[in-house]
Amino acid sequence: MTKKSLEAYLKPRIFDVRVSDQQVVRAYEVGPPDVPLVVGIHGTPNTGLAHVACYVANAPLFCRLITFDRQGYGGSTPEPGRKVTDIVHVVEAVLDHLGAGSAALYGHSGGGMLALAAAALIPKRVSKAACVSGNGPNTGSGGFDYTQGPSPLMQEEIVEARNNPAASREFYRRVAAKLLDPEIERQLYSENDMRVGILLAPLREKLARELELMDSPYSEEEAYVDDAQSWAAPWGFELGSIAVPTRFFYGLDDLMVARHHSEWMRSQIPNAGIDLFPHYGHSLSQLMPYVLAWLVSDSLTPLGSGSL
Template identity: 65%
Template structure:
């Protein structure tokens, strides 16, 4: 990697990808251009910008991070009634837009299932996949129950979802719409999550000001309802079909997604491993350097070997 000013590593770049039927996806990119690429998928409800903030705080400049606003969030066109597997054409189009053949991928929280779907359905373009504090499905065989072991509020979220979209809409007003309410946060965030969120608040504000993004024209509530209802529908792939190396990460203090979600997912994916971080909760920033290092470790090792050979390291003395 050629010497580059630190400021260039930390300056996010915004791009837009055209999709079918006049839809667009807003993406974000940060980090050096000559290092391995990782695609990040955000959770529910959120945007890709939060992952850019986490990267800037992590110091993980050994990789380049690309994230995006999922359908209906931030600056990306909604796709009403979308299913979990509908994320795959989005990732495919982003890699095409960046002229990248393949990349590693991770999904956080509600993005975890989406990363796994991409790994299953786009194996030639995905080198590794990680699911970070991701939820299991609420559909199909396998004996998994989304509501088992979660916090009472998260149990309520799925129980209401099973009643239909309008019940999910009412639930949004009671839970996700209040995630930033100081009087409500202790019901959904661990103490350490709250500390991290407050620590990163000024950095997020700075990046938002630098990017000067327009206010989203789309309804976060609608996007949330589409997300929750998609977990009740067929996923469009089988966990057992995932062939790329996969690792699942979880925080033992997570109040949003119970640890048994990750434990169950590990049993469904061939050769998947599970890493549990004690004392951490749901917030991604605590995990991000570990996730990124695992995702690109082989790529970095190969690049180091090539540099060693170019420098004459293949000579015998």
């Protein structure tokens, strides 16, 4: 592969997807056109650009990444009062726009449950699903409780979400809107998370300039409140109904989401797998090539006797 072709493959493209008469989603594409397709779903609060930056930094050219700004974030139309399952019509619209029958799918953090929702509800369109640093439901069978284990701030976040939207809004203004504040950073991010964030920030800013992204016309606060309220509500599907190959990826130094979230969700899904990584925190940016390789491993041409 020449330098010119490498740079061409790592130059992201941006496009809009019409989900309905009222709803448009801003999407991104990066990678070669003739390799297996992966759809990525970002966490809270964030945009799809973070996942584009991770792809460009790591260059996993064995797959093509499509990601998008979720409802109310970045350039995507808000969907007030949305539920976890409302991601399904977005994923379907993106795949229809691309003319793709199906794709592998992953979600990070607050996007993890959304990837699982798509795997459960549109299995014919999801070849594999990965939940990366994902949080579990508000409550679950066998005594699972979201508040067991994560940082005090994350415990407070779900408790406030259980109360009402106004409480989630107040939490956003105190905490979620200030994720770069050093005091809050130390409570939410591992040392490696902060190091990787510093390394990727200039790249993300460079990509935003190249794509000529403007400030979002929508309120991140409103999008966050919708997210938090959807976490506190029933997800709208049973984890046990997921039949597509599913895997959980979790960093053992994660200060946001407790280990038992991934382990419990894995226990609810028949034949699901899990990978636990020491020394990594909530951000698994450095490990995303590994996640992506698992997602498309059935479509890759083996280069040796080993397998993924």
